[in-house]
Amino acid sequence: MAKAPPLLPTEVFRRVLRVSQIDGTGLLAFAGSFALLSAWLHDLTGTVAGVLIAGAGAMELHGTGLIRGGHERGMSWLIASQGYLMAAVFGYVGWQLTHIDISILRPVVTDEWRQALDTYKVTEDQFLTLLYITVYGCFAAVTALYQGWMMIYYARRRPRVVAAIAEIFGRD
Numbered sequence: 001m002a003k004a005p006p007l008l009p010t011e012v013f014r015r016v017l018r019v020s021q022i023d024g025t026g027l028l029a030f031a032g033s034f035a036l037l038s039a040w041l042h043d044l045t046g047t048v049a050g051v052l053i054a055g056a057g058a059m060e061l062h063g064t065g066l067i068r069g070g071h072e073r074g075m076s077w078l079i080a081s082q083g084y085l086m087a088a089v090f091g092y093v094g095w096q097l098t099h100i101d102i103s104i105l106r107p108v109v110t111d112e113w114r115q116a117l118d119t120y121k122v123t124e125d126q127f128l129t130l131l132y133i134t135v136y137g138c139f140a141a142v143t144a145l146y147q148g149w150m151m152i153y154y155a156r157r158r159p160r161v162v163a164a165i166a167e168i169f170g171r172d
Helices: 009-040 044-068 073-098 103-108 111-119 124-169
Strands: none
Touching (some): 009 073, 009 124, 044 073
């Protein structure tokens, strides 16, 4: 089967705009909702984290707007938003892992689980602490993979987006 020709810069331009619009809007909505819920629950750490993470979505949308307006520097905003998001999530995860609070997880443990934990000679606190660390560790790992991939995605498409901006807006 013949290899497909590379996409035209204008198609890459459209795709980058679509991806960044969806990603930025989703992030802003999700993190903003998280911040509001955390504020309602009087959770200062969650509120601050939600606002900081929502800021990454706003950065991505700002970059999208710049690109849509014909400004090459929008690509820098898209790439930087991913690094900023990664730093914000790592900060939140770091805080959670240095201030472990398993009390919220206690209702999850059923009598059946307690029997299984007794069989393996693991206390409920040990199990919940391991669960807590595992969940936040997975959150950090998924963030590193996804945001790292998004940074690479935007960086690899920068030359074609710049070429499309020159073509669409008549700049050299």
